[in-house]
Amino acid sequence: MNFPLPALEEILAHSHVVQLPMQVKFRGVTQREALLIEGPAGWGEFSAFLEYGPQEASRWLAAAIEAAYQPFPQPLRTSIPVNATLPAVPVGEVGRVLERYDAPHTIKIKVAEQGQSVDEDLARVAETRRLYPQAALRVDANMGWDIPTAVAALTRLSDFDLQYAEQPVPGITGLAEVRARLRSARIDLKIAADEAVRKHTDPLEVSRLGAADLMIIKAQPLGGIQTVLDIAAQAELDVVVSSALDTSVGLAQAAALASALPELPYACGLSTGTLFADDVTDEPLLATAGYLPVRRVKPQPHKLAKLHPGQEREAWWHLRVRDCYAQLLEN
Structure with a gap:
């Protein structure tokens, strides 16, 4: 961390x-x-x-402490273009889920x-393209395929004019192999690295090995905005910039990160607030006309009380903070 750690007992x-109910199962x-954490x-x-x-x-805890104890960077923009997110729902539910987004210009x-x-995946993508013919589409496999399956699936999915495919297989070398095979087949679908960046001890190896065309970056998993x-x-x-299924508090930090980047060529994955059935504030951080405002979020006491999961879960999280804090001290 690039600032002194506050005392553990002060943080606790x-x-x-809090425990937030989801509209649909996600991940x-x-x-x-x-x-x-209030700081x-x-x-x-x-x-x-x-x-x-x-x-x-522990990297997630470092990000939380940074947000609570350090000011957000000076913003270069006041709102962030965001994509709608479609979970792996059956085809018949595609329209219902996407109707929650007021302007799905990117999905x-x-x-x-x-x-x-893979046939179910193709059907979901095809239905999305049918309903939103002008939208920019991208797919996210969350490392769910092996290399042969990924190459075969992405070859078929490339017919839908995708912006990119996010983390089709595990690891950096796996991404590089998928990208190379697609290029050999004259398929220029871009490959995005997500887990290969945030789960690796050296996120920059993705760039050095030419494993991806772009990087998905998240404030919490990588340790904070700076x-x-x-x-x-x-x-x-x-x-x-994407979220990690954050409450509005975490989304505010992610939006601050996106607002500070010199360039922002793609819509960001920061509209996941629509996936929650409740949030920590009566004014959750949601997009309007496909853009998310850049602002701090202050949870409201009645929401914190309503969403509290009970003493057993609170004790579990406090123990987790202690374990992660110990890791930060070692690093």
Whole structure:
């Protein structure tokens, strides 16, 4: 971290645990938990996915502490173009889900869901293209395919004029192999790295190995705004800012990151607030006409009380903070 760590007990004393219900299952989640930290600069969010261990989750805690204790950077823009996100729903639900977005000029479609086939993915993409013929489409596999399946699936999906395909296979070398095979077949579909960036000890290796055409960057998993700005400056790749299924507090930090980038060539994945059935404020951070405002979010006491998941879950999160804080001290 590039600033002194506040005391652990101070962080815990000013933290609140929440559990937000989802409109639809997303990434296997129907209830999203987070620990929110109130600090001198505002609010930060620590919401590393439950299966992440202390070492990986500690970067998320660093981002939350940065947001709570450091001012956001000077914005270069006051609103951020955002994509709609379509979970891996059946074809019949595509229209209903996308109707929640007021202006879906760009749509990210989840594919490679466990238990689903490539044919189901194609049907979902085809229905999206039918309903929104002018929208920019992109797909996100979340590492769900092996290399042969990815090449075959993306060859078929390329017929839908996609902007890019996000993390079709695990790892950096896997991405490089998929990209090379597509180019050999004269398919110029762009490949975006997500997990290969945020789960790797050296995010810049994606750029050095030519494994991707662009990078998906997220404030929480990479350790905060300043760390991400440094990575983006060194990568020499186009970047897309995305969220990690954040509450409005986390989305505010992600929007601040996007607002500080010198260039922003693609719509960002920051419209996931529509996936929640409730949020920590009566004025959640949602897009209007396809653009997300850049502003701080202050949770409201009645929302924090309503969304509190109980003492057992609060104790679990406090223990997690302690474990991750210990990792930050070691680093």
